[in-house]
Amino acid sequence: MIKPTRMKRDFIASSMLRALAFLKDATLSEEHANRQGFLQSLDPRIKTLTMLALLVTAVSLKSAGLIALIYLSVLALAIFSAIPATYFLTRTLLFIPLFSLLIVLPTIFSQITPGQTAYSIQLLGFHAIITRPGLDGAILFVTRTATSVSVAVLLSLTTRHAELLKVLRIFRIPQVFVLTVAMCYRYLYLFATMVENIFTALRSRVGIVSRSRHGRHLATGNIATTWNRTTAMSEGVYMAMLSRGYTGEPRLLTRLHATRKDWVWLLATATACVALLHEGGIP
Structure with missing residues (x-):
């Protein structure tokens, strides 16, 4: 028989992973656009x-x-x-x-x-x-x-996301706004993937945390680690975009x-x- 505490932890873990999967699917998937x-x-x-x-x-x-x-x-x-x-x-x-x-x-x-x-x-x-x-x-x-x-x-x-950004610029939406949206689009996927990997690694190394104090310590440490990594990752994403020729203007392979x-x-x-x-x- 599964203990209620174990079921509660499994429910929280599965809910967190499903929320991350929903975030990537809802905001980043172009399956329906294709x-x-x-x-x-x-x-x-x-x-x-x-x-x-x-x-x-x-x-x-x-x-x-x-x-x-x-x-x-x-x-x-x-x-x-x-x-x-x-x-x-x-x-x-x-x-x-x-x-x-x-x-x-x-x-x-x-x-x-x-x-x-x-x-x-x-x-x-x-x-x-x-x-x-x-x-x-x-x-x-x-x-x-x-x-x-x-x-x-x-x-x-x-x-498609690139087409929508291009249309925003055609309609004279400020470039800084389009640049911010493009950065967030690329950053969200990396952020969701990173949090998912951290959670999976934690479960594979620690398993089920039996004490609430231990769990709070682990959560606090991972929040700090995630904050530091996301700060560095945001700069890395922007530098990677610049190195590939991004100038703030969205470009398409096909003409509208x-x-x-x-x-x-x-x-x-x-x-x-x-x-x-x-x-x-x-x-």
Whole structure:
């Protein structure tokens, strides 16, 4: 029989390794960007411009129903772009939208947002009243957040990192910002790999730590070691980039070229955004 403490330690260890693997997969993998899908076939400039238009439209609308329509369209685009629906929903609904729901939850009650009563419930011995304005505002906030996150995630999943950086420079984003993003992109993978290797080496040499004091000493020493190594590694990454000819400007092996398909998609997206804004009463 496995002891509860052993199960707890194994759970913490597996959770840590899975978190590191998720970090590398979510931010550094270009598997979906290399697939044969609809958005992958578009010119990165047109694709970024249309995703930005959808994002601005979703933020500007004040109707949760119209914003939900944009979200369903983004989900359909993800499916047509060879991105599994489960994979996409997991990365767009389980973090920021859920956190925003927890933030906005108190505003649905009459103590925060007075107005017409929508529901009256007993909560932990207290009589709570959920108002219609508070409920509508919370739904609008969460729907807008989920849609905005989905648009950004879809763009990053279907666009290669180098192409996205190039598009940012084409749109006159400051070079220092693009350089910072490029450095972070390269640094994150090395950092996650280093932490994973340190943890694996620790387990292979020490095994299961039986005393909490011993474990705290090991954790403290490894935090200091990781800090020193990451400081040196950040400088090493930058010097390695300079030695390979990096000047702060992202470069591509292929030239960006817009086709008739790209212009049709741009026109269709612009028309849809204008129609949604007009339907939402926004001039």
